[in-house]
Amino acid sequence: MSGKQVTSWLILAILTAAFIIFIANSHWVEASLRFLFPQEEAVVLPRASLLEFFWQHVQLVAVSSGITIMIGIPLGIWVTRTSGRDFLPLVTDLTSFGQTFPPVAVLALVVPVLGFGFQPTVAALVLYGLLPVVRNTITGLKAVPWHYLDAARGMGMSRLEALFAIEIPLAAPVIMAGIRISVIVNIGTATIGAIIGAGGLGSPIIAGLIQDNLAFIIEGAVPAAILAILVDQFLANIERLFAYPAQA
Amino acid sequence: MIHLQHLVKDYGRTRAVDDLSLEVTAGEVCVLIGPSGCGKTTTLRMINRLIEPSSGHILIDDQDISQIKPERLRLSIGYAIQSVGLFPHMTVATNIAVVPKLLNWEKEATSQRVEELLRLVGLDPGEFGHKYPGQLSGGQAQRVGVARALAADPPILLMDEPFGAVDPLTRERLQYQFARIQQELKKTVILVTHDLNEAIRLADRIAIMSAGKLVQYDTPETILSRPANKFVHDFVGTDRALKRLSRIGVEGFVKPANPVAITDSISKIAAVIGRQPSAWVVNGDGRLLGWIDRKSLAQASSASQVLVAQTADEVAISRGATLHEALSLMLGQGVKSVPVVDEQERLIGEVSLSDVEAATVETEA
Ligand SMILES: Nc1ncnc2c1ncn2[C@@H]1O[C@H](COP(=O)(O)OP(=O)(O)O)[C@@H](O)[C@H]1O
Ligand SMILES: [Mg+2]
Numbered sequence: 001m002s003g004k005q006v007t008s009w010l011i012l013a014i015l016t017a018a019f020i021i022f023i024a025n026s027h028w029v030e031a032s033l034r035f036l037f038p039q040e041e042a043v044v045l046p047r048a049s050l051l052e053f054f055w056q057h058v059q060l061v062a063v064s065s066g067i068t069i070m071i072g073i074p075l076g077i078w079v080t081r082t083s084g085r086d087f088l089p090l091v092t093d094l095t096s097f098g099q100t101f102p103p104v105a106v107l108a109l110v111v112p113v114l115g116f117g118f119q120p121t122v123a124a125l126v127l128y129g130l131l132p133v134v135r136n137t138i139t140g141l142k143a144v145p146w147h148y149l150d151a152a153r154g155m156g157m158s159r160l161e162a163l164f165a166i167e168i169p170l171a172a173p174v175i176m177a178g179i180r181i182s183v184i185v186n187i188g189t190a191t192i193g194a195i196i197g198a199g200g201l202g203s204p205i206i207a208g209l210i211q212d213n214l215a216f217i218i219e220g221a222v223p224a225a226i227l228a229i230l231v232d233q234f235l236a237n238i239e240r241l242f243a244y245p246a247q248a
Numbered sequence: 249m250i251h252l253q254h255l256v257k258d259y260g261r262t263r264a265v266d267d268l269s270l271e272v273t274a275g276e277v278c279v280l281i282g283p284s285g286c287g288k289t290t291t292l293r294m295i296n297r298l299i300e301p302s303s304g305h306i307l308i309d310d311q312d313i314s315q316i317k318p319e320r321l322r323l324s325i326g327y328a329i330q331s332v333g334l335f336p337h338m339t340v341a342t343n344i345a346v347v348p349k350l351l352n353w354e355k356e357a358t359s360q361r362v363e364e365l366l367r368l369v370g371l372d373p374g375e376f377g378h379k380y381p382g383q384l385s386g387g388q389a390q391r392v393g394v395a396r397a398l399a400a401d402p403p404i405l406l407m408d409e410p411f412g413a414v415d416p417l418t419r420e421r422l423q424y425q426f427a428r429i430q431q432e433l434k435k436t437v438i439l440v441t442h443d444l445n446e447a448i449r450l451a452d453r454i455a456i457m458s459a460g461k462l463v464q465y466d467t468p469e470t471i472l473s474r475p476a477n478k479f480v481h482d483f484v485g486t487d488r489a490l491k492r493l494s495r496i497g498v499e500g501f502v503k504p505a506n507p508v509a510i511t512d513s514i515s516k517i518a519a520v521i522g523r524q525p526s527a528w529v530v531n532g533d534g535r536l537l538g539w540i541d542r543k544s545l546a547q548a549s550s551a552s553q554v555l556v557a558q559t560a561d562e563v564a565i566s567r568g569a570t571l572h573e574a575l576s577l578m579l580g581q582g583v584k585s586v587p588v589v590d591e592q593e594r595l596i597g598e599v600s601l602s603d604v605e606a607a608t609v610e611t612e613a
Contacts, residue, residue, distance in 0.1 A: 151333035154298055154406075155347055155396075156322035165346075169337045244337045246382045 005240055012233050019226055024051045033215045043215035045204040054223055057200035060118070060190045061231075064125035065183045072130050072182070073175065076137025077163070091134060099131040103189050111196055121193035128189055129182040136178025140171030169242065176239040180232060187228045191220065201227075249274035249436055250295065250404065255304035257290050257460075264290040265301070266460035272453075274403075275434040279447040282457035282483075288440040291457075292406050295438065296322045308404070323351060326397030326405040326435070330412045333393060334381040340366070340392050341377040347400045365395040368429060387418040394426065398433070407439040411446065423449050424568050444484065448472070448494040449570065456480055468495055489608050493572040496607060498565060501574075502588050502597035510537055510551050518545055528587050529555055534594040536560045536587055560593040567596060571607055574599045 033043035078084035079091050106124040114120035152162040194202030201220040208216030250272040257265040265287040272278040280288040293299040297318040306313045341362045348358040363373040369391040411422045448468045456463045464476040472488045475481040507528040508517045521527045521542050529537045544554040564587040577586050585600040
């Protein structure tokens with residue numbers, strides 16, 4: 001790791017810590033919102049503390065994005081192998097279909113099957129977030145120039161060895177870009193989980209919309225936006241670990 | 249040692265390789281050459297089973313390779329393609345270590361081997377081991393490609409235009425270096441090229457192919473002097489005498505160059521030059537620095553004032569070079585003789601145009 005990379009990890013760690021310390025301190029949160037909205041009766045949603053909402057949100061995103069990645073990358077790999085090539089059109093169609101569906105509609109469809117709460121929200125988020133991961137995995141693997149694979153096979157690597165030593169590392173930047181898009185979109189989309197009782201930062205936002213209380217909306221929206229920025233930086237830092245000097 | 253028997257490869261209706269039989273002796277360099285699309289690459293790739301023949305057999309040490317697991321077969325065959333085959337996300341050292349790693353070598357043994365190979369191909373391990381392929385010049389990348397193919401000391405090397413993607417001067421250096429390495433290692437090499445000079449320079453035997461068929465398989469001398477048919481005759485071209493110069497080293501033609509030292513006095517230099525138009529200038533260690541024109545001596549008070557500085561890289565040839573290289577340098581620079589230097593760029597003599605001409609006439613006879 002270069003000195004520059006160490007610095008950007010450090011900055012990220014400090015900003016994250018500062019952010020969490022701030023939202024963990026409900027007095028600070030309330031005082032800040034009170035300063036912005038002196039005339040509102042209540043400025044924070046009393047149902048739970050911001051830290052609790054935040055933690056629920058992180059869980060929603062972590063579980064759903066984790067599942068998305070664990071399904072999406074192997075799926076993308078499989079349909080670019082000889083054994084799965086026949087399923088390539090089917091998988092791309094299905095994942096695109098999953099994303100063209102509005103997330104609220106996905107929720108509406110999932111509720112009758114899985115009921116309310118955490119699980120159906122995760123299911124909807126996974127369906128919704130799969131496309132960028134699958135699509136970028138396929139694109140990244142297909143873009144690996146064939147002569148690298150040829151050299152790898154010619155030197156005696158098995159298909160599996162070539163996949164892990166050559167194809168995946170060379171496709172990593174494109175795959176990572178897909179993961180980034182998926183996770184960031186997911187952080188925003190996860191707010192709708194509040195509609196079916198999954199909690200998260202969507203709770204104050206939706207309560208604020210219903211009760212026409214801008215302070216509540218801000219209480220949920222601003223931390224969600226900051227979370228998205230921090231996670232994006234985190235993933236960008238990981239992406240940089242795979243970087244290598246290209247053609248001089 | 250490598251025995252191709254009645255090989256055929258069909259791609260749909262195209263017959264890429266047509267009943268090809270060939271025997272490659274252990275420790276020799278066999279060069280496959282022919283026009284583009286004549287089936288060279290296909291033939292080469294059947295030998296490490298990247299392509300399966302439609303019919304026919306390949307024996308290595310009397311064993312039919314169709315009976316050997318492809319991965320195992322390939323681990324014992326070095327494979328070098330144009331520089332683009334280096335993995336861009338791995339350092340030079342990691343690239344070279346790929347096959348040793350597949351063979352589960354000890355870490356220590358692997359890194360020692362990597363250093364040894366980098367030195368063998370003339371790259372400083374400390375400087376280049378940690379570089380990425382994207383940071384290398386074309387010539388450096390191709391050397392690494394050769395080092396990587398040699399990593400696990402395979403008895404057989406397959407090379408598909410390994411010196412293809414570089415400028416002609418770099419290519420000649422790489423060829424010369426490869427010839428030197430091969431002299432030492434005595435691998436069984438099958439090399440594909442479309443460059444006849446490369447074939448003549450490197451081959452023990454040349455296999456000329458046309459439309460999937462083997463047309464002539466002979467030593468370079470025989471191919472040049474007795475082309476089997478009109479195709480080979482035309483392929484070899486009318487400058488056969490010139491091409492034969494690629495087989496003749498300069499070392500037998502080097503004559504003393506009478507250099508002057510940069511520290512010599514003007515009067516001493518004038519005495520050495522005598523009636524010649526110019527003289528080569530060397531430093532205290534004998535390294536070539538450039539040359540001095542006799543006419544410029546009159547106004548000079550010291551040699552360094554009138555030195556026409558030129559590096560050995562620009563004007564000299566190495567003592568391992570061929571008469572062909574000497575001649576092209578002379579023609580390129582419009583001079584009648586070129587200096588010859590050793591590995592440390594020390595001047596050891598010069599080769600003159602008249603000697604090259606004499607050699608051309610001799611080999612023509
Ligand atoms: N995978 C392939 N599919 C169809 N035709 C091929 C394939 N590979 C090679 N060919 C054809 O086989 C012939 C020989 O190709 P190749 O061995 O690459 O020639 P060379 O290396 O001598 O230029 C050419 O006509 C080429 O078009
Ligand atoms: Mg070819």
